[in-house]
Amino acid sequence: MMYEQWVSAYGITAEEKVFIFIGMFFFIAAFLFITFILISRFTKNNRQQHEVALRNHFQRSLNAIIIMETTSAVPDSSYRFKIESLKNVMKQSSFARQVMANQLVALKKTISGSSSKILERIYIELDLHSYSIRKLKRGSWKMKAQGIRELTELNYTDAIHSIRNFLTANNKTLREETFLALVRLDQDKPLSFLDHYTGELTPWMRINIHYHLSKSDSRRIPDFSQWFTSSNLDVVLFSLSMARQLRQTSAVTKLPELLSHSDVRVVALTLETITELEAYDLADVVAEKTATFWNNEKISARLVRCLGRISYTHEHKQAILTYLDHPDYNVRFYAAKALYTLDDEARNMLQDFNRGMNGILSGIINHISEPLLQ
Amino acid sequence: MMKILVCDDDEALVSMVRFKLSRENFGEVFKAADGREAKRLLDENTFDLIISDIHMPFHSGLEIVTHVRQVLKKNTPIIILSAEGLEETVLQAFDMGANDFITKPFSPAELAIRVKRLLNL
Missing domain, CATH: 1.25.10 (Leucine-rich Repeat Variant)
Structure with a gap:
């Protein structure tokens, strides 16, 4: 009503009305957009500040637990008290639990020895392993991959069975995470899943497996010739290249039959392996x-x-x-x-x-x- | 009182190293989150020991070693702490004048022993 009075008072034409409408629409849209940006910025900043505060708090507690546990005979009650206080903070939100999990993963990558073992213990005592396992049941592949990474980094070997289910996942990144997790977690037979693996072995997987095996105890490295007869061509090619790179002379006796393989890539790699291993017998x-x-x-x-x-x-x-x-x-x-x-x-x-x-x-x-x- | 400088952009790691070295009563521990801050602190102070990562923003750990040895002309003991354990990098660090090289992941207890040895404590 007021608008009509205002329009008639100023003698505004129909065309001018359209322009005013458009102008007002853009003005309101711009206002809402700017408000939205400001609110999201504010929320993001608050979240970041909260994260920094939590991280600093957790780091102080972790420093105290790790260093005191490894340097002197600290009473168990002191350790318990610190764990309980951390639990109380983490109870507040899943955000706090995630910050703690990230903190543990980051530290685990940089420290080794007894301190590293303490981090694994803290992870379990804070029940973060259950939190990571719950992520494996989430719909998003990113959450699943994050859960797998946390469980792997903190060496939670009981999760091997749950992680193994993702070997046939549709998402390539999730499959890659799973593959690497199994190599790192399964101490006795790190590549046993290759027996039944039907998927693709990407260059990323191959490089990472080689990296982890080259760093691990040589007694953990399996005889790759056991997969030369696999029905999965990728597994055969991978096994051949690993036997060659790790100079597994035990594979020599199984190489002749691969020279009759139907795939030329296998034949080519077999010849390279024979060359590299200097298998005069062949x-x-x-x-x-x-x-x-x-x-x-x-x-x-x-x-x-x-x-x-x-x-x-x-x-x-x-x-x-x-x-x-x-x-x-x-x-x-x-x-x-x-x-x-x-x-x-x-x-x-x-x-x-x-x-x-x-x-x-x-x-x-x-x-x-x-x-x-x- | 001894003065130790820890240069690394990994906050969690710096915090842990500082805590460990302080607990061992090695002295006052300073931190630098990047190469530029490290250079500034080195120019303004005299340290008894430097612990530095290789990969840092602005200046690398190897540049810090060169700065200490060739610009400041000091023979302050330097420990390089890096995830890059390639033979070439280790040799390069020692060639530039680093006194010790520790590969990440590392044991804080081992670091403390190496610091103690370099500080002659």
Whole structure:
């Protein structure tokens, strides 16, 4: 009513009314938007301040518990009192519990020894392990992954069974977290789940597993050849690369059958593994495969390099010789290099072949015999 | 009274190290949350021992070692505390003049013993 009076008093036209409406709409929208931003900023700041206060409080208590427990005979009542006071603070909200869990995880990453064991004890005494396990039942994969990370970092081995369920999760990150958690938590058989694993093994998983295994006790490292016959191609490839990197000579006896594998990546990696492990016992088997892989230049190049490392009979050198007129330059190059570096007999075989072929390999021989390129 | 400087951007770690060193009565423990603050404190004070992380904002721990040895010309004992335990990094730290190198995760008790040894206590 007032608006109508105001409009008629000033003699505003219909078009001007539209502009006023639009202007008012934008003004109110801007006002609401700014108010929303200010409120969210205020809430966020409050939350951050609360988090800092909680973190400082928890850190002081943790310092006291960890250092006193490791340096002197402090009465158990003092320890109990500190734990109870922490429990009282954490009862207030799940936010406080999360801050404490984050604090424990962060500290666990930086300290080791008896202090680290105390952190694991505190985690259980504060019942934070139940809090992390509850996260595994949440709908969001992020919460589940966070729960797994907390349980893993604080070495809660009783959770292995619950974590194992996520090996087949749809979310890739969750699967990766699960995989790594099992490697770290399962002390006796860190990779036992590979027996039935049907999923993908991403480069991230492979790098992290290698990192953790290389840091752990060598007695914990399994014999990777047990997974060479897995129906999961990723598991076979991973096992082969691990056997190669960890130089597991026990795997040598199981390598020949992989040379007949239907997947060329497995054959290629098997040849690289034989080369790396310097499995002289397999030179005959590899030499026999020359005809089989002649048409595949990538496999041929690996096969020739492999023979160049493990050959010791005339027949082996003869097998390399057949590759000197291969249509692919790389294969010819590696074959010539293999013969040149093997021994005098092989080198003579190479020179004879070259002469017989009117010096077709002279360029390659000049290159590999150049002292500066050795 | 001895003066020790702890440089690390990890607040929880600094807090724990300070608490541990204070409990052992090694002296007054100062903290620097980044390389710039560390340099400022080093320029304004004389410390008996420096404990520094490698990866910090503004200046790295290795730059701090160089600053102490080449700019300030001091032979204050320096312990490098880092998650990076690569042989190359360790050798580089010692080459620049660090006295000790501890890889994270570390034991606070072990750190205290190393500090004690470097302070000749």
